[in-house]
Amino acid sequence: MKIKYTLLKEEKNTKARYGKIKTNYGEYETPMFMPVGTLATVKTLSPEELKEVNAGIILSNTYHLWLRPGEDVIKSAGGLHKFMNWNGPILTDSGGFQVFSLANKKDITEEGVKFKNHLNGDSLFLTPEKSIEIQNKLDSDIAMSFDECIGWPASYEYCKSSMERTLRWAKRGKDVFNNDNQSLFGIVQGGEYEDLRKHCACELSKMDFDGYSIGGTSVGETKPIMYKMVEMSTKYLPKDKVRYLMGVGDPIDIIENVMRGIDIFDCVSPTRLARHGHAYTKYGKINLKNAKYKEDFSPIDSTCDCYACKYYTKSYIKHLINSNETFGARLLSIHNIRFLIRLTEDLRKAIKDDTIISYKEEFERNYYGKKDN
Amino acid sequence: MKIKYTLLKEEKNTKARYGKIKTNYGEYETPMFMPVGTLATVKTLSPEELKEVNAGIILSNTYHLWLRPGEDVIKSAGGLHKFMNWNGPILTDSGGFQVFSLANKKDITEEGVKFKNHLNGDSLFLTPEKSIEIQNKLDSDIAMSFDECIGWPASYEYCKSSMERTLRWAKRGKDVFNNDNQSLFGIVQGGEYEDLRKHCACELSKMDFDGYSIGGTSVGETKPIMYKMVEMSTKYLPKDKVRYLMGVGDPIDIIENVMRGIDIFDCVSPTRLARHGHAYTKYGKINLKNAKYKEDFSPIDSTCDCYACKYYTKSYIKHLINSNETFGARLLSIHNIRFLIRLTEDLRKAIKDDTIISYKEEFERNYYGKKDN
Numbered sequence A, B: 001m002k003i004k005y006t007l008l009k010e011e012k013n014t015k016a017r018y019g020k021i022k023t024n025y026g027e028y029e030t031p032m033f034m035p036v037g038t039l040a041t042v043k044t045l046s047p048e049e050l051k052e053v054n055a056g057i058i059l060s061n062t063y064h065l066w067l068r069p070g071e072d073v074i075k076s077a078g079g080l081h082k083f084m085n086w087n088g089p090i091l092t093d094s095g096g097f098q099v100f101s102l103a104n105k106k107d108i109t110e111e112g113v114k115f116k117n118h119l120n121g122d123s124l125f126l127t128p129e130k131s132i133e134i135q136n137k138l139d140s141d142i143a144m145s146f147d148e149c150i151g152w153p154a155s156y157e158y159c160k161s162s163m164e165r166t167l168r169w170a171k172r173g174k175d176v177f178n179n180d181n182q183s184l185f186g187i188v189q190g191g192e193y194e195d196l197r198k199h200c201a202c203e204l205s206k207m208d209f210d211g212y213s214i215g216g217t218s219v220g221e222t223k224p225i226m227y228k229m230v231e232m233s234t235k236y237l238p239k240d241k242v243r244y245l246m247g248v249g250d251p252i253d254i255i256e257n258v259m260r261g262i263d264i265f266d267c268v269s270p271t272r273l274a275r276h277g278h279a280y281t282k283y284g285k286i287n288l289k290n291a292k293y294k295e296d297f298s299p300i301d302s303t304c305d306c307y308a309c310k311y312y313t314k315s316y317i318k319h320l321i322n323s324n325e326t327f328g329a330r331l332l333s334i335h336n337i338r339f340l341i342r343l344t345e346d347l348r349k350a351i352k353d354d355t356i357i358s359y360k361e362e363f364e365r366n367y368y369g370k371k372d373n
Helices: A047-052 A062-067 A071-076 A080-084 A096-101 A128-138 A156-176 A194-207 A223-234 A251-258 A269-275 A307-311 A314-322 A326-352 A356-369 B047-052 B062-067 B071-076 B080-084 B096-101 B128-138 B156-176 B194-206 B223-234 B251-258 B269-275 B307-311 B314-322 B326-353 B356-369
Strands: A004-010 A017-023 A026-030 A032-034 A058-060 A090-092 A104-108 A113-116 A123-126 A142-144 A183-188 A211-214 A242-245 A264-266 B004-010 B017-023 B026-030 B032-034 B058-060 B090-092 B104-108 B113-116 B123-126 B142-144 B183-188 B211-214 B242-245 B264-266
Touching: A004 A326, A017 A326, A026 A032, A026 A326, A032 A326, A047 A326, A058 A062, A062 A071, A062 A096, A062 A128, A071 A080, A071 A128, A080 A090, A080 B314, A123 A128, A128 A142, A128 A156, A156 A183, A156 A194, A183 A194, A194 A211, A194 A223, A211 A223, A223 A251, A251 A326, A251 A356, A269 A326, A307 A326, A314 A326, A314 B080, A326 A356, A326 B326, B004 B326, B017 B326, B026 B032, B026 B326, B032 B326, B047 B326, B058 B062, B062 B071, B062 B096, B062 B128, B071 B080, B071 B128, B080 B090, B123 B128, B128 B142, B128 B156, B156 B183, B156 B194, B183 B194, B194 B211, B194 B223, B211 B223, B223 B251, B251 B326, B251 B356, B269 B326, B307 B326, B314 B326, B326 B356
Parallel strands: A032 A264, A058 A090, A090 A142, A142 A183, A183 A211, A211 A242, A242 A264, B032 B264, B058 B090, B090 B142, B142 B183, B183 B211, B211 B242, B242 B264
Antiparallel strands: A004 A017, A017 A026, A104 A113, A113 A123, B004 B017, B017 B026, B104 B113, B113 B123
8 A cells, every 4th residue: 555644743843843754564543663674684783672662663774775675586585574574564775875876977868877886886777667667566555756865066057957857757657666565755955045945845735746745955064054944845745645864863853843743753873972982861862882881771762762771781882882791882872873763752752742943952951061072 | 698509410421511690789690601791791781781682691801890990999889780780699700710811921930920901011910918918909709819821832840830839729719718798719720631630629629719710711712622621620619619710701601511520611702793783593503694684574583582683684783893992883782692691591401401502513513514614
């Protein structure tokens, strides 16, 4: 089936929304944070651990799975869920962002993008049709249209022609889309120019996608510009469809963008930070490599309910990180993902209570108030 | 409390023994395989996963914990069990083997061993007293006497003087030993010379240790010589104390040495092999990197009851290993450890049934019968 989004409540003072998405694998509340399982695994974690941190939808990357192990292997396995033993919903991106950020020597034409892959330099050609074909085979629950993700800053003229091509690509992808169990999202581009964002959002809405993504953020712009781009996009999107802000996962950015009408987020940062020994806490990010944690036998965050905080100390996790023991990255990944999911749980409550502004103020006071590195 | 070993049954046709060890953390059957948690973590696994594969005692390394995080940190944490959240028995080695295999520029005197550590080249000095002091602080359930582990081959003269020093070191360690909750084992050395092994075993027995280890194997000798060294040692050890063969974990070696009267084994191989993509199976070791597993959607070993074999395919694990995703090493570690523990479970049954010879023959027929790499 296609996903079904239901808007249940709009917060009184902001554009924040509380809603529900019905998927092939159950119903989930929004706002929601999606952990990223790039290569059909959320780095270091098992599916059971993802359920334990209350993950809903997870994200997997079309570009990476196209290269390894290849979409045909996953199709033969019976689809991505079966391949990776994940009995929950999966969203796949289109590959557009990876072509932008990882690939070498891009050559963008109306037909698609020619580039050299980041693993061995082989020439590849990704088109809107190919991206959809791969995603259809992966059999994720939600697929993305292929778009051009452009950097920041970019001129009005470039943003305009790129956004217009992204619209044509969205249509081409929709035309060949062929999987009744999968939903397809359109992606709003247009840089920091309101008329372009508006045009893109309105044209995509006319094409009636199952949901809408906002692209072109987290590419070097400042936070105020990111928030402006989001505002300029959500404003013109239909209220009865879900909105996904791609690649954003900083706690403050999640709060700010929920207040601008975003429902779904994803980001690699909780697992990437974990591998470097960093942990989110109520009082800001901490670096477990810091010497002061050597004999700190308290949990990472005493307000956290995750497995790492229940059973392990900063001292032990610091030791694991210092010794390159992967169980350290695993414990920090569990904690960091749970931290962001807990944040969205709190935001849902604040929306229901119409208290999101005071929630944000208190969160920021704590988060920015005390730092150690 | 000290551990208490009870010999429950001797196999009719061999020297194999079925027994039980009572520890501070419950009672466990022998023969037993101990997973190795070098740095206070069995690489990639959680304590819950160790319980799930039915691990009993686990091993941790004194030398490594001495360097990182340091025994005083672990003592401050309340001991190794609390530090690493392991609610089961722990055996620590003495550091003797790591000094032999890892350290640079060794200078062995009657007092102890001067050497440069393998992490940063710092000068260190390990003595029998220091090894015991560290282990007392770690608060493992079973500690090892500090011994000199010598390579193979070694002359009769060298083995004799080294073994005599190991006896003097065993006494020195015993004299300073100071932890009522911990047991202390003596280590039988003596190379491949029966009179030396006999002398060492008899002298250690007179000193009345809580258990006995057999050292100086897995250092380059052939399998027949290893088995001979073991035979020459167990022959002279008291029947009412547990016997531990250090660093041996090849499935065939486990069977052969159980038949020579060994009760406990440890080895890093299941987790090390896992990191390289290798898995034990009933039909021999397989290498998941092999191209033929690309679309093999069957489990690693259809006769295995582990988490990896229950929920994952060779194709998926191969993909994880090829992509350097640590969840692959985790799944293979679970499987390989479970494989060796299952082997000891089968051996216990075979001892009770007096069928160990036919068990061995069938195991070898399968294990050596079909190879792929």
